[in-house]
Amino acid sequence: MTSLIRHLFRDKTVAAMLLISSFFIGLCALAPSFFVIIVLNKFLASGVTSTLVCLALGAVLLLAFELAFRQNRSTMIKEFNQRVFDPFIKMLKDRLVIKQITGEQFKKVQQNASIIKATTAPGITGWILDWPFVLMFAVILLLINWTAAVITVLFMMATLAVNYYRTNLNITQDSQANIEIFLVGLLTIVIISVGSLQVMAGNLDIGLLIGSNILAARAVQGTSKYAKAVGAIKQREQAMREINEFIK
Helix, strand or coil, X not given: CHXXXXXXCCCHHHXXXXXXXXXXXXXXXXXXXXXXXXXXXXXXXHCCHHHHHHHHHHHHHHHHHHHHHHHHHHHHHHHHHHHHHHHHHHHHXXXXXXXXXXXXXXXXXXXXXXXXXXXXXXXXHHHHHHHHHHHHHHHHHHHHCHHHHHHHHHHHHHXXXXXXXXXXXXXXXXXXXXXXXXXXXXXXXXXXXXXXXXXXXXXXXXXXXXXXXXXXXXXXXXXXHHHHHHHHHHHHHHHHHHHHXXXX
16 A cells, blocks of 8 residues: 555645545535435425425536546546556566566566556556545444444445455455445345334434435445455555566
8 A cells, every 4th residue: 555655646746636536526425325315304394396406406416526526537547557657567578578588487477567557447546545535434424323334334344354355265256246245235224224223213314314324335335446456456566576576
């Protein structure tokens, strides 16, 4: 992770723009949850159609801003990675021309170069930048529905564990995806079940229950993406170390 930070802050202007974009992406991502909460708690009580229209337009506008910021961030990350890694790959190719290596060494270098190229995808860096705001979702959940927050944190930890121990447990990529789908579905069942008891007891309203479920799902999905990005960056660091040893 420290290498990623050093990597991003090679250009402080780009790093600042990426962080600002990620901040607004995180804020706009709250729109669906708060839209549901306000509609269920306020609109259904008043029944004023103009209020619903304004809320819907505002939520759609925020989602459009989120899409625009994500697209812009992806473009910035792609261009930045090209400036950083393209010269490195070119230097490697030039080195291969003048250095005599065995077929096995060439295969290893080619494999490492492919890993570096694959792990410079904008989405991987974007998932890392989104992580602080995934944690923000958990904090907001704690403020509006503490039981949902506790449940969500437990499922986030379970998601991190699945990704961390995937190799040791011989979990294939397809099985991992299936487990994560199962966890998100189970998360909804648990939150709605526990929340329904709170609603019946008068400790929670339906709007907060549904809204917290949406936030919880976003938090768990964001955790899964973060874990995958961390794994990819570790692969990239290992590949670059091996290539640097080769170039020396």
